[in-house]
Amino acid sequence: MRSKSFEGMVCPIAGVMSAIGDRWGMIVLRDLVLGLHRYDDFRRSSGITHATLSDRLKHLESNDLIERRPYQDHPERWEYFLTRRGRRVASILPVIAQIGDELGMAGSSTSPMAFVHRETGADVHWTFVDKASGAHLDLEDLAVREGPGADELVRWRLAHAKQRQKGSACAGSESTKSGRTSK
Amino acid sequence: MRSKSFEGMVCPIAGVMSAIGDRWGMIVLRDLVLGLHRYDDFRRSSGITHATLSDRLKHLESNDLIERRPYQDHPERWEYFLTRRGRRVASILPVIAQIGDELGMAGSSTSPMAFVHRETGADVHWTFVDKASGAHLDLEDLAVREGPGADELVRWRLAHAKQRQKGSACAGSESTKSGRTSK
Numbered sequence: 100m101r102s103k104s105f106e107g108m109v110c111p112i113a114g115v116m117s118a119i120g121d122r123w124g125m126i127v128l129r130d131l132v133l134g135l136h137r138y139d140d141f142r143r144s145s146g147i148t149h150a151t152l153s154d155r156l157k158h159l160e161s162n163d164l165i166e167r168r169p170y171q172d173h174p175e176r177w178e179y180f181l182t183r184r185g186r187r188v189a190s191i192l193p194v195i196a197q198i199g200d201e202l203g204m205a206g207s208s209t210s211p212m213a214f215v216h217r218e219t220g221a222d223v224h225w226t227f228v229d230k231a232s233g234a235h236l237d238l239e240d241l242a243v244r245e246g247p248g249a250d251e252l253v254r255w256r257l258a259h260a261k262q263r264q265k266g267s268a269c270a271g272s273e274s275t276k277s278g279r280t281s282k
Numbered sequence: 283m284r285s286k287s288f289e290g291m292v293c294p295i296a297g298v299m300s301a302i303g304d305r306w307g308m309i310v311l312r313d314l315v316l317g318l319h320r321y322d323d324f325r326r327s328s329g330i331t332h333a334t335l336s337d338r339l340k341h342l343e344s345n346d347l348i349e350r351r352p353y354q355d356h357p358e359r360w361e362y363f364l365t366r367r368g369r370r371v372a373s374i375l376p377v378i379a380q381i382g383d384e385l386g387m388a389g390s391s392t393s394p395m396a397f398v399h400r401e402t403g404a405d406v407h408w409t410f411v412d413k414a415s416g417a418h419l420d421l422e423d424l425a426v427r428e429g430p431g432a433d434e435l436v437r438w439r440l441a442h443a444k445q446r447q448k449g450s451a452c453a454g455s456e457s458t459k460s461g462r463t464s465k
Contacts, residue, residue: 111382199294
């Protein structure tokens with residue numbers, strides 16, 4: 100299920116997805132963000148099997164996204180919590196939830212849940228922000244720049260994509276503008 | 283690999299993750315965002331096997347995240363592009379990339395790539411925004427509110443999490459403040 104074939108990839112997306120493991124790992128993170136912490140609660144919340152849940156909890160723990168704390172001795176029982184690192188990774192969940200809601204992918208005709216400001220109850224959305232101007236941006240406004248940690252494959256990928264740029268799905272009608280891959 | 287067990291879940295996160303399929307689906311979306319479009323380019327970019335790539339392309343297409351267009355007749359060859367829906371879903375990729383970079387999960391000591399404003403080259407980051415005040419927020423500032431589309435399981439999940447609130451990993455020292463689950 101969680102193949103090792105992502106090992107050695109120089110890519111922050113592959114790194115995060117490897118640490119989460121798979122969709123079930125994502126669902127466990129969701130339940131932790133929502134405030135569930137116990138094995139039986141995860142089971143009830145998602146219908147996940149014992150084998151899968153047990154495996155994903157171990158995987159998330161070994162990747163330092165969650166930690167467990169005992170809450171009962173006889174028999175031994177644990178509660179699971181997001182680590183600092185896990186909370187940062189789990190920040191993608193409200194982003195995914197908002198997109199899924201917008202696109203009608205929630206499995207219900209209206210939104211089953213929404214993220215709000217915990218103190219004021221105000222609606223919250225997510226956006227890309229231009230650090231220089233503060234402007235809010237969409238995916239279409241973004242380009243990718245090679246970083247100092249790029250390996251040969253990353254460099255090939257970006258150079259090759261630039262060659263193919265004319266047909267880029269992200270570029271659309273803007274594809275010939277300069278600055279798209281400016282360094 | 284891509285089990286059907288997510289079917290029937292009322293959850294926008296489960297919906298999006300089902301449509302993407304798995305980590306390999308995410309990697310194909312990444313390559314499309316970066317500007318690759320051809321089967322052989324996906325293969326080279328990720329080292330994905332023929333069987334997996336072929337399956338994930340079909341899965342992404344059947345979920346209306348990508349579409350294919352012919353670019354050669356003999357033999358027949360296709361290029362793949364993000365649909366409008368696919369571009370919106372793929373917006374999570376720069377978010378995941380930024381988090382992976384921050385946490386040193388990119389598989390390199392420094393950042394292999396960065397998303398920038400395509401016209402100005404300015405650095406871009408993502409954030410949650412309070413719709414009322416415009417303030418930038420973190421996961422810790424958010425709470426979940428039940429929506430009109432909530433089913434019995436969503437209501438149980440949120441109510442049960444509220445009971446467990448004292449130990450919430452997201453709540454931290456703020457956990458007793460009012461308004462966290464305000465509707």
